[in-house]
Amino acid sequence: MLFNSFEFLFLFLPATLIAYYLLRRWVAHHAALVALTLASLIFYSWWDIRYLPLLLGSVVINHFLGLAIGRKAQPWLGIGIILNLGALGLFKYADFFVGNVNAVAGTDIPLPGFPLPLAISFFTFQQISFLVDVARKHTRPGPFLDHTLFVSFFPQLIAGPIVRHDQIADQYADKDRKDDLAENIGVGLSIFAMGLAKKVLIADNIEPFAASAFGAAARGDELGMLEAWSGALAYSLQIFFDFSGYSDMAIGLARMFGYRLPANFNAPYRATSVVDFWRRWHITLSRFLRDYLYIPLGGNRKGPQRRAINLMLVMLLGGLWHGAAWTFVVWGGLHGLGLAWCHMINRIRPQGLFPKAKWLAILFTFLFVTVAWVFFRATSFDAAWEILSGMAGMNGVGTGVGDEPWIAIVIGLGIVWLMPDTMSYFSNYLDERTLDGSEGSLQKGWRWKPGVWTAVLIASILFLAIVNSWTAAEFIYYNF
Known part of the structure; x- marks a missing residue:
């Protein structure tokens, strides 16, 4: 359902707002969260209900992985990251991978032709950040309902911002919040x-x-x-x-x-x-790539050459995240070169x-x-x-x-x-x-x-x- 569609503007949004505030005011905070979660799942299903089981499956699996990681990070964190990236790779990159194998090896393997589920890139990154943050003790798994809403909350579900669990979990749990309507x-x-x-x-x-x-x-x-x-x-x-x-x-x-x-x-x-650009453009993606990829790769801690390599790797993968095509990889590579160039210039000419x-x-x-x-x-x-x-x-x-x-x-x-x-x-x-x-x-x-x-x-x-x-x-x- 598009934000700029009449179904959303005049039916879905007013009905959801009225239900949420009436339930929160006259019934219970939990009932309002249930209504908001159901509305978010309807919002997602409106485009194509066939993708709903994938979203719900991701929620269930990652919720229980989060509980397991909270007790003992290894090996559940690695398993969780592999499962999330595996699902993303299967649906988004299978055709790209097979097509490149055919081009290089001269084979004629049929393309799998998997459909691209709506929002899979965004909710996959949210799930990975959740698992890593639980392992780092930056957040704690909450109730299953809150985790479902964390992933499916309709304003940010389809194209972000990429919200971290610790940025929203306490807000969902705050049943005593006084609303200034x-x-x-x-x-x-x-x-x-x-x-x-x-x-x-x-x-x-x-x-x-x-x-x-x-x-x-x-x-x-x-x-x-x-x-x-x-x-x-x-x-x-x-x-x-x-x-x-x-x-x-x-x-x-x-x-x-x-x-x-x-x-x-x-x-x-x-x-x-270019460094300043990535502090301002798609800020939540920039911070995800920094905190969950660039810093674990070593960041800038191992000298300028290693930093340049890390920046290039991060931006190449960031480009590929946007789409399964080499043009996106080149776009990411250009920004990787731009970032490395800016850091080199800053060393020579700080001003x-x-x-x-x-x-x-x-x-x-x-x-x-x-x-x-x-x-x-x-x-x-x-x-x-x-x-x-x-x-x-x-x-x-x-x-x-x-x-x-x-x-x-x-x-x-x-x-x-x-x-x-x-x-x-x-x-x-x-x-x-x-x-x-x-x-x-x-x-x-x-x-x-x-x-x-x-x-x-x-x-x-x-x-x-x-x-x-x-x-x-x-x-x-x-x-x-």
């Missing part, structure tokens, strides 16, 4: 409205410009510089507004129920380096390459990220080459694509560079569970506060977004 709904609905507007007013309207360029590249058409750059820049903006919009909606929805999810974006296109021209650092970082996105979006290396060769001017300036794409790009860049990101705009009403250590990097400028004009603004944004949701398009990260 007006603040929960007011702040939550406002954050949700901003995310919905990002998706349907910006991302979905800029998507055709990116699709046109990348579609032409997939057909093998030569693109001029103007066509290629308009497509690449349009996709950079589309994926930002699409995914950050989803994350905003997830955080806003959770807040409507009184729960705080960690922020996932903090103005990433204002980053001054950075542009200490007195921050805007240059922002511009170069954004251009690097935009070039890397070409491999993320392209359907093949040939298509990526067509875009990149066009961007390099190898096919001439081109005939252009008209004014409309460039107007959309200028407006999009104006928003990301001149206006405060959602996390900064609502920071006065977010706490440490949401900001999760990002307080020091918030932008200056406007802040959300309740009032008549704020209500009018949010209502207008929400109205425009809903009106433009007639043809609800799925989110980019639903594919991962």
Whole structure:
């Protein structure tokens, strides 16, 4: 069920909110959690109920593994990680693996053709983080109902944020929490409205410009510089507004129920380096890769060369996590090289390459990220080459694509560079569970506060977004 669909906005969400608060107020906290869990399972099943047994099986197995690990970590932790990665590999990477074996060995093994269950990448990482944190004594397995809700909570189930057990378990267990219903709904609905507007007013309207360029590249058409750059820049903006919009909606929805999810974006296109970019883009994935892969590999503790190797391994795997294709691996590899380069420059020149021209650092970082996105979006290396060769001017300036794409790009860049990101705009009403250590990097400028004009603004944004949701398009990260 899409957040931007009418079934969700006018049926599922109001019914779930009413049931949750009535049960919590007049029956019991436990009954409200049961209702929220059942609603989350219905939400997941709406897309394809055939995947529900996989989700429930993952919950059951990992819950009991967590209990076993809590008593004795070995060998249950290793078994748990193998089972989770095995399920992810079977459903997401079996065709990729067999196809590559056929290509290298010249065999003709039939592709397994397993379907890709919705959200398997995200709930697999959540389960792994849960098992590791139990083994590290960072959290404790709670009741089975709480674990089910931890995995299936509908705002973050499909595409994150990747929530750790210790970030949400105590909130589910807090039966004595006093709800400020007006603040929960007011702040939550406002954050949700901003995310919905990002998706349907910006991302979905800029998507055709990116699709046109990348579609032409997939057909093998030569693109001029103007066509290629308009497509690449349009996709950079589309994926930002699409995914950050989803994350905003997830955080806003959770807040409507009184729960705080960690922020996932903090103005990433204002980053001054690739290192800074990954502190701001998909923050919960960055921290997962850091804490559960990079640090266990040795992190930066064994010298600069080993750090560069570790960064490259982490980003290659991070790229593969996004999709079973070599283009995603190359995208991850480019960011691995970018991270290693930034750390090398920091050793030589701690103040950075542009200490007195921050805007240059922002511009170069954004251009690097935009070039890397070409491999993320392209359907093949040939298509990526067509875009990149066009961007390099190898096919001439081109005939252009008209004014409309460039107007959309200028407006999009104006928003990301001149206006405060959602996390900064609502920071006065977010706490440490949401900001999760990002307080020091918030932008200056406007802040959300309740009032008549704020209500009018949010209502207008929400109205425009809903009106433009007639043809609800799925989110980019639903594919991962």
